[in-house]
Structure formats: structure tokens, C-alpha cells
Amino acid sequence: MATKWNGLSFMFSEDSYMTLIIILAITVLWLLWSVSSYFRDRNQPPLPPGSLGFPFFGQTVEYVLALRSADGIREWFQKKNDRYGPVFKWRLWGCQMVMMDHPEGNQFLFQNEGTSHHIFWPVHISNLFGPDSLLTLTGEHHKLHRRYVNKFFDHNSMSRYLPEVNRNAVRHFTKLWQGKEQVVAHEMTDLYTFSTICNLVLTLEKGPRMDKFLVDFHVWAKGSTYLPINLPGFQYCKSLKARKSILEMLGELMEQRRREIAEDHVSEAARIDILNNLLTVPDDEGNLLQDSSIKDNLLLLLIAGFDTSSSVLAMAIYYIAKHPHVYKEIVHEHKSILEEKRASGKDDDSLTMENLSAMKYTWKVLKETVRLQPVTAAGWRKTVTNLEYKGYYIPKGWLLVWSQSANYSSKYFQDPLKFDPSRWEKSPPLYTYLPFSNGSHSCLGNEFAKLEMLVFIHHLVKRYSWSLIDPNVPIIRDPFSKTLDKTLIAVKEITSF
Numbered sequence: 001m002a003t004k005w006n007g008l009s010f011m012f013s014e015d016s017y018m019t020l021i022i023i024l025a026i027t028v029l030w031l032l033w034s035v036s037s038y039f040r041d042r043n044q045p046p047l048p049p050g051s052l053g054f055p056f057f058g059q060t061v062e063y064v065l066a067l068r069s070a071d072g073i074r075e076w077f078q079k080k081n082d083r084y085g086p087v088f089k090w091r092l093w094g095c096q097m098v099m100m101d102h103p104e105g106n107q108f109l110f111q112n113e114g115t116s117h118h119i120f121w122p123v124h125i126s127n128l129f130g131p132d133s134l135l136t137l138t139g140e141h142h143k144l145h146r147r148y149v150n151k152f153f154d155h156n157s158m159s160r161y162l163p164e165v166n167r168n169a170v171r172h173f174t175k176l177w178q179g180k181e182q183v184v185a186h187e188m189t190d191l192y193t194f195s196t197i198c199n200l201v202l203t204l205e206k207g208p209r210m211d212k213f214l215v216d217f218h219v220w221a222k223g224s225t226y227l228p229i230n231l232p233g234f235q236y237c238k239s240l241k242a243r244k245s246i247l248e249m250l251g252e253l254m255e256q257r258r259r260e261i262a263e264d265h266v267s268e269a270a271r272i273d274i275l276n277n278l279l280t281v282p283d284d285e286g287n288l289l290q291d292s293s294i295k296d297n298l299l300l301l302l303i304a305g306f307d308t309s310s311s312v313l314a315m316a317i318y319y320i321a322k323h324p325h326v327y328k329e330i331v332h333e334h335k336s337i338l339e340e341k342r343a344s345g346k347d348d349d350s351l352t353m354e355n356l357s358a359m360k361y362t363w364k365v366l367k368e369t370v371r372l373q374p375v376t377a378a379g380w381r382k383t384v385t386n387l388e389y390k391g392y393y394i395p396k397g398w399l400l401v402w403s404q405s406a407n408y409s410s411k412y413f414q415d416p417l418k419f420d421p422s423r424w425e426k427s428p429p430l431y432t433y434l435p436f437s438n439g440s441h442s443c444l445g446n447e448f449a450k451l452e453m454l455v456f457i458h459h460l461v462k463r464y465s466w467s468l469i470d471p472n473v474p475i476i477r478d479p480f481s482k483t484l485d486k487t488l489i490a491v492k493e494i495t496s497f
């Protein structure tokens, strides 16, 4: 009885009144929210069709699995498109998203960037890039930083970088390909693009430091496509550790360069590299970037300029081998360039910007490669206001998604799964083909990527013919496209070209 009395007295104690008030307040708030959303729903257009799936996870698992191959991701988008139409909602890593259509949706997304929406990355990905990276910055901060870094990627800069990229390519083939009968081409393109970007960004020569960098970058890159579990043994945790190790090395290189600048000992090549520019050239407001910002952006340039171009080059080698008429046409183009050079008295390995401009067919081959094997399958922006698009309501905080799925649509590309560089004689409608994205976060290094890829193909075609060891090898994504055998090829040296 005493216990029962004690229990009742507890029920009517001060604490219990507080509990009752909190429960009542929550109930009233919930009722208010329900009533307001009832009226809001009646007055507002509907949400886009589609399914958000399970709370938090939504379609995360199926999407991450689909990302493992270009076919997988193409089929995933196609399935959704067939079921719901080109604009649909879904959920990834706890974020509600709306897929935009082609080309109007993409145009809307890129043209209104910074007003109704801005760049967004899930926390686990922005932690890999860092808070000061161009890829994660938004608004005025991004504009200022981008304008600044862009100075080092304009057309004039390209002609300054060309001789060094060319020297690096020649060195690459002389040191790593000579005397070989078989080559793992993707490993080679990794080494080429990595040494090229290390040269451009840091003037870092081949050696133990570059080898350690390369290992860390491979580990880092995988982090974005695995479950973000930061526990020992999990890929994501390894990728964060790799980031830390890369930043430490960048810190050491910055200190070393600062000493060289102070002692006026900077080499000719290093004077034009990105590190030197970031350490010495002030921005429009007369300031130098802070160290954390320099490190995040050096890391971004190294990562953005390495795996991406390497994957495109390795896949181009694969497609060229599979299409002998494409190989023939490329050979013809590069022979003509060399004949012209010889006619003007130049018979060496040097290349000019004019020579690169003459590589029109090679560029079509690379464009066609990246159409079928895009580097980025999709990207997103976060809405900062409620939106209405094509009769649908998109709430503030949801994500808008642009994708490369138009690359596989017969609406824009005839026989879309066929590798056909000649299709690039005509351009597709604006905002359908977006290999380098668009808008304020579009690829900053696209001109450089074009330059280094054309240089590589030129020296490859001049020196070797090649064939695939396994023409039926499957293509996967990890995180970028590659064949399962990393494009294993048999190579034959060409004695006169």
C-alpha cells in the first residue's frame, strides 16, 4: 500500500507535471505541423514521383552497388526513368533528392547555382576533401578562391605547361614501355597522369616521396564509394588516414619551398608550378591563401587531375584497340602532324599548341570515351529555398541531381551504346553532354586534362601498336571506369612512323 501511495505521489510530483507539459507541448506542435502540412499540401504542387525508400538509407545500397560499373549506373537511371519519368525523387545517405531531366533540368541547375541551390557533399565526402577545398566551398568564398586558382589554368598557362608535360611523356615511354611485349596500360596511365600532375602542382620528381603519394592517393580515392564507417579495418577509415598522410607531406613540401623562395633557390621548372604560385601570388584582395586552404586545394588538384585523366586514357586505349578503323584514323592524323613538322625542319619529340589543335580526331576519340565511361556519373546541389520545377514542389534542403545519363539516351545520341567518334562531327544539344560538368563548379582543369591526354596519345601512337589480351574483359568502376585486367595489352614497337 505504501509503495502504491509512493507511486501515486510520484505521479503528481513537480517532475511529473513537467513531463506532462512536455508531452502536451509535443502533441500540440505535432498537431500544428500536421494541420499546416495538410493546408500546404492542398495548395502546393505535388512532390515529384518516385520513392524515398527506407528512412536514412533509401536507395543507398542499390545505388552504391550500381556505381560499380558504367552499365550498372546506366541501368539504374534507366529503370527509374522508365518507372517515374525523367524527374523523380529518391534518397541517398539520408538526403532526399530530385533527379533533374535533360537538358532543361541540367540547364536550370547550372544556371541558378548560387541562388536557389549550391554545391553539396555528404559529410563523409567533404571530410575527405577538407573544408577549404574549391569543391566544397560555396558562395563568395568559392568565387574568390576559384577566380584566384583559375589564373593558373588559363590558355596562356597551358602553353607554358606544354613543354614540361611533353618532356614527362617522352620520359615516361622511354623509361617504362621500352622493350616490353605486354603492358598493363591502366597502371601506365596512372603513372603518367600522376607524375604529370605532381609536376604541374609541386614539381615533384619520381622517387620514394612520389611513390608514397601514389599509394596514399589510391587509398584516398576509394573512400567516397565505400560505406562511411570510420572504424579500423574499414575502407573509409583508411581513406581518412591517407588524407592525413598526404596533408603531412604537403606541409613538408610547403616548408621546403618557402625556404627555397627565401634563399632564391627555386628551380626554373618550380617557378611556374601551382605551389609556387599559391605561395607567392596574392589574390584580388592582396592576400595569400592560408596554409590549410593551400593544402586542401593542392590535394584537390592532385586528386582531380590524376585518376580522372588516367581512367579516360586507359579506356581510350581499350576502345581504340577494339576498333581498328579508329586506330587507323588516329595513326593517319598523327602521321600528318609529324609530316608537317618534318616539312618545316622539325623532326623531334617537341609539340606546340598548334600541333595539339590539329589533333581533332584524337579529341573526338577521347570525347567518345568519356561519353561512354564518364568520370562523374552524377553530381548534386542543395536547395536553399523551396522550389517549383515543372509542376513539382521541391522543398528547401532537398538535393537536385544532375547526371550523365543523357549520354546513353537515343534521344540525343544515335545508337548510344556504340563507340563512334565520328558522331562528334555534330554537337549534341546544350546541357546534354557534360563530361566536365557546368556552372560555377565545372572542371577547372579541363584544358589541362585535354592537353595531357592528347600529348600521351601522340607519343603512344608514334611508338607502339597494341591489341587487347582479353577483348571481352568486363568494365567496372572503382571509383572510375577501368577494365578488370586494367587494360592488359600486347605492344609492338614501331620503328618508323
Ligand code: HEM
Residues within 6 Å of the ligand: 134, 135, 136, 146, 300, 301, 304, 305, 306, 308, 309, 312, 370, 375, 376, 379, 380, 434, 435, 436, 437, 438, 440, 441, 442, 443, 444, 445, 446, 448, 449
Ligand atoms: C578527363 C579528365 C577530367 C574530367 C572528366 C573531370 C571532370 C570533372 C567534373 C565532372 C567536375 C565537377 C564536379 C561537379 O560539378 O560536381 C570537376 C571538377 C574539378 N576538376 Fe576536373 N576533371 C578532369 C580532370 C581534371 C584535371 C586534370 C584537373 C586539374 C589539373 C581538374 C581539376 C578540377 C577541379 C579543381 C574541380 C573543382 C572545381 C570547383 O569546384 O570549383 N580536373 N572535374
